[in-house]
Amino acid sequence: DAGVIQSPRHEVTEMGQEVTLRCKPISGHDYLFWYRQTMMRGLELLIYFNNNVPIDDSGMPEDRFSAKMPNASFSTLKIQPSEPRDSAVYFCASKLTSGEQFFGPGTRLTVL
Amino acid sequence: AQSVTQLGSHVSVSEGALVLLRCNYSSSVPPYLFWYVQYPNQGLQLLLKYTSAATLVKGINGFEAEFKKSETSFHLTKPSAHMSDAAEYFCAVSAYNSGGYQKVTFGTGTKLQVIP
Numbered sequence: 001d002a003g004v005i006q007s008p009r010h011e012v013t014e015m016g017q018e019v020t021l022r023c024k025p026i027s028g029h030d031y032l033f034w035y036r037q038t039m040m041r042g043l044e045l046l047i048y049f050n051n052n053v054p055i056d057d058s059g060m061p062e063d064r065f066s067a068k069m070p071n072a073s074f075s076t077l078k079i080q081p082s083e084p085r086d087s088a089v090y091f092c093a094s095k096l097t098s099g100e101q102f103f104g105p106g107t108r109l110t111v112l
Numbered sequence: 113a114q115s116v117t118q119l120g121s122h123v124s125v126s127e128g129a130l131v132l133l134r135c136n137y138s139s140s141v142p143p144y145l146f147w148y149v150q151y152p153n154q155g156l157q158l159l160l161k162y163t164s165a166a167t168l169v170k171g172i173n174g175f176e177a178e179f180k181k182s183e184t185s186f187h188l189t190k191p192s193a194h195m196s197d198a199a200e201y202f203c204a205v206s207a208y209n210s211g212g213y214q215k216v217t218f219g220t221g222t223k224l225q226v227i228p
Contacts (some may be wrong), residue, residue, distance in 0.1 A: 031214065043156075045200065051131050055213050091155055097214060098163065100146055101204075103155035 004104035006092050012110045018080040021107045025094030026061055033101065034067055034077050035091040049075065063083075084110045113138040116205050128226050131175075131190040135203030138184060144206040147177055147185040150221075151199045159201070161195035162186060173197070185191050198226045 013019055025032050033048040041086070043054050047057040052069045057077040064083070071074040079086055093101040137143060144163050148156040148186040160171025167179040173196075177188045186203060203219040 033216070035221070043218050045218070047215070048216075050213050056215070093156075094218075095214075098144065098206075099215060100158045100161050101148075101156075103148075103157065105155050 002093055004102050005093055006090075007102035008107060009105065010108045010110075012112065013082055015083055015112050016081040017111075018078065019082045019086075019109060019111075021077040021090050021092075021109070022030060023075045023077070023092030025075070025092070027073065027101055029096055029102070030072075031095045031097070031101075032060050032075050033093040033095075034068060034075070035093065036088045037091060037106075038088045046077070047055035079109075082109075084111045087111050113211075114143065114205050114207050114215065114217050116203050116217050116219035118201075118203050119223050120222055121220065122223045122225065123228055125193045127195055128192050131188070131193045131197065131224065133188040133201050133224065135186045135188065135219060136184055137186060137203070137205045139205055139207045141207045145177075146203075146204040147171065147175070147178040147186075147188050147217075148202045148204060149199050150202065157167060179185060185213070191225045193224075194196065195226050195228065196226055200224070 008023045034046040038046045038053045046059045047067045049069045067077045087108045091106045093103045117136045131167045146161045147159040149159050150156045160169045162169050162179045165195045170176045175190045200221045200223045202221045209215045
């Protein structure tokens, strides 16, 4: 398996623009997680899904953030409108029940 | 509710010295425990995991951790530090919540510096 795939790897955008981050989990995994990592706040869990259903989105910072998982092999994290404070590395991870998480390489987002 | 506490956000050791990174957890149900490593500009990767089998768990790169239920600890050790061990290390706990779903909680991370 190719592991967790994230795209794009780098994204530079201007404040106010919509940003969409994409994730393809490992085939067969039933959990998918979105994290954000910054120097100031460390690793933060934003939202996680089980069998494509959002289970806990309490970590989503505000209504500008939304995440979807339309099927078992694809998820998106959208920020609209983006702000400079959203600049961070966003990680997607997937796992099997009772297994460890496998992390993607991350998307480095810069909002100017 | 579950939580993870990593003592020491930064740890420095000399090359060849013992590495000890501390992790304490709390969980109301039997947990699974993990250590992950993150090298600069990379994602997290699994070092080792405890899933209720042997309490002493061996991982990659010579690391090991011991699950101590009485102390609610899962400290990470390596007998002899290598320069390539410089990275950030995260402890994580995973357990079923009241809704029947697995909840994963990460610690705040410990940055390991290895001094030549």
